[in-house]
């Protein structure tokens with residue numbers, strides 16, 4: 295499938311550089327100002343503004359709606375720069391207050407912009423997310439962002455292919471996040487580096503597109519360069535009728551075309567991995583990389599039991615934990631439900647199911663942050679906001695929020711957070727802050743008890 299998509303996008307005549315690809319969709323967020331500075335310096339324009347889309351996500355405030363300060367200011371230099379760059383270069387942008395604004399990897403699938411067979415580029419490491427819909431997404435650096443803006447092409451290094459066959463099925467109460475964290479742990483040694491993973495198998499077939507988005511999002515943490523899921527009925531039903539999805543005769547032609555994208559039965563991959571979904575359990579991270587995780591009914595590992603005792607010792611020290619303590623005894627201060635890993639409607643429903651009729655534990659602060667304005671409005675139409683607020687949770691405006699402390703939502707030193715995001719590096723949520731990655735259901739159960747909790751034990 296990877297090779298088929300490459301073949302469709304490789305520039306003919308570009309014999310000097312074999313993998314120079316046409317980019318169908320270039321997504322831009324509010325942290326790419328240098329790329330625009332570069333264009334200005336070189337006196338260049340944006341080659342295909344019609345295939346480029348910007349949104350405000352990392353730096354937006356989630357405290358209150360659209361803090362538009364003056365006719366041209368949002369009260370944040372970062373957002374003001376994004377808006378003025380987009381207006382100077384003629385790029386469509388969903389800024390604060392737009393009803394289509396949201397996290398870049400949430401809005402593109404939601405608007406039907408992400409479609410099977412596409413090459414998508416974005417200056418963001420979680421761009422493999424779009425593989426959930428059969429699109430080849432590449433996270434690129436700032437100089438590549440400038441290059442894509444100027445040429446609508448991307449020069450790709452040679453990558454290897456890996457098939458990850460997901461056998462069995464997730465047991466009730468086990469989520470795509472737990473599966474993804476299990477795979478991140480498996481790939482800790484770096485086997486997925488330089489690879490494009492294609493997920494296949496019966497357990498994969500049963501996942502919704504939202505679950506596949508979580509899985510492909512975490513492919514970045516598995517070390518993979520990108521991820522793919524071949525389009526099937528689930529994909530087609532997800533794309534059908536969306537704002538930018540093809541319509542009428544073009545729809546039928548597109549579906550027919552997408553059916554040719556799957557890897558051939560005799561396709562040969564550079565690496566093959568089989569992973570049994572039956573073995574996955576509700577999971578949380580205990581350390582400072584997404585690979586340092588354990589089942590909630592297990593114990594925080596002792597450093598000497600791990601593959602890298604030095605790294606584990608440092609991680610436990612930072613996290614303020616002792617090897618041997620039960621995972622389910624870890625007390626938390628804050629719960630963050632959101633991000634491009636788990637900030638979609640399905641995720642909020644999963645959290646609301648757990649929290650319904652229950653109250654947040656005393657002294658625990660809970661932020662529920664929809665991944666996009668559209669997720670927010672849909673959730674409100676279902677009454678999910680009231681489920682959260684009556685339990686004592688904060689219902690916020692859409693954005694990256696506490697996934698990454700680049701806006702007002704940060705944690706203080708030593709504060710411990712159960713987060714549905716994808717990274718738990720030192721200081722990510724604020725200097726000295728401690729992050730435990732979990733699924734939305736576990737996050738909600740944790741909010742209720744004040745310690746890491748498997749919802750099945752409530």
Ligand SMILES: CC(C)[C@H](C(=O)O)[C@@H](O)C(=O)O
Nearest residue numbers: 325352417418419420433698
């Ligand atoms: C700020 C951005 C470039 C970064 C990324 O590349 O992923 C961020 O989204 C993250 O999740 O760490």
Ligand code: SF4
Nearest residue numbers: 420633634694697698
């Ligand atoms: S939600 Fe988190 S992981 Fe996703 S783009 Fe924003 S900062 Fe990055």
